[in-house]
Amino acid sequence: MTIHRSVCPFDCPDTCGLLVEVENGRAVRVTGDPDHPVTRGLLCPKMLHYEHTVHSPRRLTTPLLRTGPKGAGEFAPISWEEAIERICARWTTLIEEQGGETILPYSYAGTMGLLQRNSGHPFFHKLGASRLERTICSPAKDAGWKTIMGDTPALEPSAMEQSDLIILWGINAAATSIHAMRDAQAARRRGVPVWAIDTYRTPTCEAIDEAFIVRPGGDGALALGMMHVILREGLADREFIATQVHGFDQFEDRILPECRPAQMAPLCGLPAATIERMARSYAAAAAPFIRLGSGLTRYGNGAMTVRTITCLPAISGAWQRPGGGVFPGTATGAAFPLHRVTREDFMTAPTRLVSMNQLGHALNELSDPPVKALYVYHSNPASVTPDQNAVIRGLLRDDLFTVVHERFLTDTARYADIVLPATSSLEHPDLYRCYGSYASQRCNAAIPPVGQSRSNWEVFCLLAQGMGWHEPFFRQSADDLIGQLLDFDTPWRDAETTNRLRQGEPAFLTPPVDTGQRWQTPSGRIEILNEREAEPLPRPLPTHAETDGFPLRLQPATTPMALNSSFYEQDGLRARQSCMELMMNPADAGMRGLSAGQQVLAYNRRGEVGFRLKVTERVPAGTVVTEGVWWREFIPGARGVNCLTSQRLTDGGRGSTLYDVTVEVKAA
Ligand SMILES: Nc1nc2c(c(=O)[nH]1)N[C@H]1C(S)=C(S)[C@@H](COP(=O)(O)OP(=O)(O)OC[C@H]3O[C@@H](n4cnc5c(=O)[nH]c(N)nc54)[C@H](O)[C@@H]3O)O[C@H]1N2
Ligand SMILES: Nc1nc2c(c(=O)[nH]1)N[C@H]1C(S)=C(S)[C@@H](COP(=O)(O)OP(=O)(O)OC[C@H]3O[C@@H](n4cnc5c(=O)[nH]c(N)nc54)[C@H](O)[C@@H]3O)O[C@H]1N2
Numbered sequence: 001m002t003i004h005r006s007v008c009p010f011d012c013p014d015t016c017g018l019l020v021e022v023e024n025g026r027a028v029r030v031t032g033d034p035d036h037p038v039t040r041g042l043l044c045p046k047m048l049h050y051e052h053t054v055h056s057p058r059r060l061t062t063p064l065l066r067t068g069p070k071g072a073g074e075f076a077p078i079s080w081e082e083a084i085e086r087i088c089a090r091w092t093t094l095i096e097e098q099g100g101e102t103i104l105p106y107s108y109a110g111t112m113g114l115l116q117r118n119s120g121h122p123f124f125h126k127l128g129a130s131r132l133e134r135t136i137c138s139p140a141k142d143a144g145w146k147t148i149m150g151d152t153p154a155l156e157p158s159a160m161e162q163s164d165l166i167i168l169w170g171i172n173a174a175a176t177s178i179h180a181m182r183d184a185q186a187a188r189r190r191g192v193p194v195w196a197i198d199t200y201r202t203p204t205c206e207a208i209d210e211a212f213i214v215r216p217g218g219d220g221a222l223a224l225g226m227m228h229v230i231l232r233e234g235l236a237d238r239e240f241i242a243t244q245v246h247g248f249d250q251f252e253d254r255i256l257p258e259c260r261p262a263q264m265a266p267l268c269g270l271p272a273a274t275i276e277r278m279a280r281s282y283a284a285a286a287a288p289f290i291r292l293g294s295g296l297t298r299y300g301n302g303a304m305t306v307r308t309i310t311c312l313p314a315i316s317g318a319w320q321r322p323g324g325g326v327f328p329g330t331a332t333g334a335a336f337p338l339h340r341v342t343r344e345d346f347m348t349a350p351t352r353l354v355s356m357n358q359l360g361h362a363l364n365e366l367s368d369p370p371v372k373a374l375y376v377y378h379s380n381p382a383s384v385t386p387d388q389n390a391v392i393r394g395l396l397r398d399d400l401f402t403v404v405h406e407r408f409l410t411d412t413a414r415y416a417d418i419v420l421p422a423t424s425s426l427e428h429p430d431l432y433r434c435y436g437s438y439a440s441q442r443c444n445a446a447i448p449p450v451g452q453s454r455s456n457w458e459v460f461c462l463l464a465q466g467m468g469w470h471e472p473f474f475r476q477s478a479d480d481l482i483g484q485l486l487d488f489d490t491p492w493r494d495a496e497t498t499n500r501l502r503q504g505e506p507a508f509l510t511p512p513v514d515t516g517q518r519w520q521t522p523s524g525r526i527e528i529l530n531e532r533e534a535e536p537l538p539r540p541l542p543t544h545a546e547t548d549g550f551p552l553r554l555q556p557a558t559t560p561m562a563l564n565s566s567f568y569e570q571d572g573l574r575a576r577q578s579c580m581e582l583m584m585n586p587a588d589a590g591m592r593g594l595s596a597g598q599q600v601l602a603y604n605r606r607g608e609v610g611f612r613l614k615v616t617e618r619v620p621a622g623t624v625v626t627e628g629v630w631w632r633e634f635i636p637g638a639r640g641v642n643c644l645t646s647q648r649l650t651d652g653g654r655g656s657t658l659y660d661v662t663v664e665v666k667a668a
């Protein structure tokens, strides 16, 4: 038995260090690395049996060619040579007939490794394919932050330890960031109050001091109401504001008359008295720490919401005390020279951009040229993309040539013409950074590839050869490229840090500090007023759902037992979720004559989805919640929650608006 260090590759802010026990080339046990500074030995339920994913009997082991109708899941094994030949032949013909933009790559975050995640970019840039706008997650958060804070780097997340009030705002940390939850619990034990602000009582709400349940998309109004109280009652830090904030007078002129708690209460769903109490507690805290999640960003007003919340520590002056401020996540883009992998210079001219949130539109409506070929890797768009019915309609097109590179026969892979088997993270090397802390780590393969599976980078090298390209770039090994990412002078890491990374040890990157200018904005101040924006000042903006016309707000939320559509291959984890459920308040159920445990249909203009009804006070009246992104094969009726979500985009960042949707519910 040998023990290998590895890293969790999944799309989670914590990016854990792993210890993998290997016997006869198989991973037999996975534990959290006790020496990793963030993980400290604690692993989530999903990764605790990662070996069940890696050695699942469901793993794809050979390339497959479709033998039945599209979507039927009927395939025959073929060799890698034949698969690559068929793909390259078809693409060559399509490029001659329609031009390169007829090919659309689709990838997201099956692996977060810097090399494997980005290794399709150089290939598709050289091919002249359409480019995918990878904005399904939370670009509205970045856009909202940037409007007021510019390029100011985020706080060090461990600053939370110095805070005297912790607010988990729109984040279900007990499921999605368990180490932040652990740290918040530790603070609680020291007597620091912890709040959660969410749209229903999540597992996080059960484990903190006070939960505030808001109306979906109403947090901007809540923050404005709080700031009104802070200003009206003289609780603002006028000295901090005078030297550090741009546009305060205009802001005050607006929010004193327009954002009284009584005016904000119906928008945010909390009573005026609660808004007042929250404002006073917030202002009374010396260093309140807001950990900002992504849930509240996936709305037609998501960027404005983030921007508004980010004003709070500027008004109260919390920024100037250690532990005070807003933590939206870390951005470490400059720490590694990613352009050495992505190779924008391989593009002869910029090709068209297609939003990943509007795949349904792209496959069914785009012309000039239409999308005739789709190449999906480390993503499962048939499950995770909004407006599932439109996506499936597109995938069913007989004239669409679809290739899917996957570990499992996912909903998307079932619609492929050719399926290619992918390695898991234990079978290939990579370099990881993370978005919940400044930790980074590289790792080697711990076991040989399962079956004939190949890594993303290896497949793009094969495709490059299949296309007859002679670029030496595509003849490099993964280790060559990882070496180039590390071999780069940057203020983010000193020689010792880089050395540790080279040796596979976890290490912290350090955001460079500009001692001359704390706020990295054009004015050098926190820009509460931003004249470059269509909306120069924060104000309450409506969500899309406001005018949709169905009575219940649907929240397609996350579960601790899966990660987006990943982990549904683990029978044990799936069993702990039982089935796809819809949670509803007793008042809403009573009004509709529905009872717990019965089959119901949730519907709107885009589709109709079956659920088992769970009647619970955890959900307020007017909101319904489902957790997890189930594979269609495990859903009676085979329609996932994303049949109900919309292709509409956020107000900033062109993000997805997965939480901004309404439905009606009836007995099935
Ligand atoms: N176990 C598990 N972990 C995960 C994931 C997973 O699916 N499962 N997904 C991973 C990914 S890709 C991401 S991006 C992160 C996301 O992790 P988080 O930032 O936690 O985001 P979500 O879980 O989408 O939403 C967080 C909470 O916001 C709430 N919410 C929705 N709308 C609003 C609103 O208008 N106001 C407020 N205050 N709250 C609202 C939701 O009910 C939810 O409880 O987690 C990652 N980690
Ligand atoms: N209803 C609803 N929809 C959502 C969400 C939600 O909470 N609710 N969350 C949204 C969010 S925040 C996000 S970020 C997106 C995430 O969307 P995706 O990035 O598509 O995430 P996953 O569903 O985890 O699918 C990743 C796939 O990659 C495969 N994979 C893993 N490693 C590799 C590899 O090395 N190579 C290859 N080729 N394949 C690999 C896995 O088997 C898996 O099927 O989903 C969004 N959609």
Ligand SMILES: [Mo]
Pocket (backbone or CB within 6 Å): 011, 136, 137, 138
């Ligand atoms: Mo995400």
